[in-house]
Amino acid sequence: MAENYYDSERGLSEYLLFHYGAPGPLLPPGWAEAGTLEFPARCVSQFLDAARLAAQARALDLGCAVGRGSFELARHCAEVIGVDFSQQFIDVGNRLRQRGSLRFKSFEEGELTQARRAIVPPEIDRRRVKFEVGDATRLRPDLGKFDVVLAANLIDRLDAPLRCLERLSGLLRPGGQLILASPYTWLANYTPKKNWLGGFVRGGRPVKTHDTLRRILSPHFKLIRRLDLPFLFREHARKYQLGISEASVWVRR
Numbered sequence: 001m002a003e004n005y006y007d008s009e010r011g012l013s014e015y016l017l018f019h020y021g022a023p024g025p026l027l028p029p030g031w032a033e034a035g036t037l038e039f040p041a042r043c044v045s046q047f048l049d050a051a052r053l054a055a056q057a058r059a060l061d062l063g064c065a066v067g068r069g070s071f072e073l074a075r076h077c078a079e080v081i082g083v084d085f086s087q088q089f090i091d092v093g094n095r096l097r098q099r100g101s102l103r104f105k106s107f108e109e110g111e112l113t114q115a116r117r118a119i120v121p122p123e124i125d126r127r128r129v130k131f132e133v134g135d136a137t138r139l140r141p142d143l144g145k146f147d148v149v150l151a152a153n154l155i156d157r158l159d160a161p162l163r164c165l166e167r168l169s170g171l172l173r174p175g176g177q178l179i180l181a182s183p184y185t186w187l188a189n190y191t192p193k194k195n196w197l198g199g200f201v202r203g204g205r206p207v208k209t210h211d212t213l214r215r216i217l218s219p220h221f222k223l224i225r226r227l228d229l230p231f232l233f234r235e236h237a238r239k240y241q242l243g244i245s246e247a248s249v250w251v252r253r
């Protein structure tokens with residue numbers, strides 16, 4: 001069976017760079033930054049309405065990977081739980097929580113690597129964050145209620161995205177903020193086609209993911225904002241992915 005990318009050495013290296021990489025090493029030579037870096041941090045800084053949060057606000061970061069979004073949520077929330085399916089990512093999140101930084105290698109060309117350091121912004125209180133392995137489609141029942149749920153670039157990596165979305169209304173308190181972001185890259189090796197939320201034709205009409213999200217979420221949530229959120233993902237020194245997630249913010253009725 002093929003190795004799970006998120007549990008691989010390369011996946012870890014690429015995500016550490018994606019979450020914690022400084023602009024210098026992350027940008028293709030000669031490129032302007034153009035708001036494509038620090039994607040998990042922007043998901044929080046651009047979309048969380050911190051003024052609406054109570055002092056003891058709780059946040060949940062679903063598919064947190066190596067944790068940058070969870071740490072950013074801790075700027076505003078007293079308790080943050082980051083959940084990811086990958087034991088490797090959660091172990092690294094916990095190491096970053098304990099030490100505040102971590103040495104790793106980025107892939108540059110073939111087997112050539114470069115020593116790097118991932119650093120959690122020092123002003124963040126890392127003690128507010130807890131990481132745990134979990135399945136966003138089968139969350140443990142005793143997680144409690146949250147004021148914020150972030151699911152960044154997650155839904156199109158789930159085998160059953162609808163099951164995850166259906167749980168959200170029960171996780172958020174009234175007035176709670178749901179921040180979704182996804183490039184809607186539906187792939188059958190992550191999500192069986194029968195479970196795609198969009199990206200196909202049904203009854204002669206194109207089905208768009210945003211429309212499906214609206215249909216599923218509208219009974220319990222009010223859509224507040226919808227915006228494109230670009231991100232640059234570095235594979236190696238000469239190969240990058242430019243993605244454009246669609247971010248949407250929903251408030252629990």
Ligand SMILES: C[S@@+](CC[C@H](N)C(=O)[O-])C[C@H]1O[C@@H](n2cnc3c(N)ncnc32)[C@H](O)[C@@H]1O
Pocket residue numbers: 006018039040062063064065066069083084085086089134135136137151152153154157158159
């Ligand atoms: C595309 S990455 C996005 C990571 C991070 N949120 C970001 O924006 O950079 C998808 C993440 O979801 C995790 N994941 C995949 N399936 C999951 C599941 N069923 N439950 C929880 N996490 C899952 C993967 O391990 C990976 O960390």
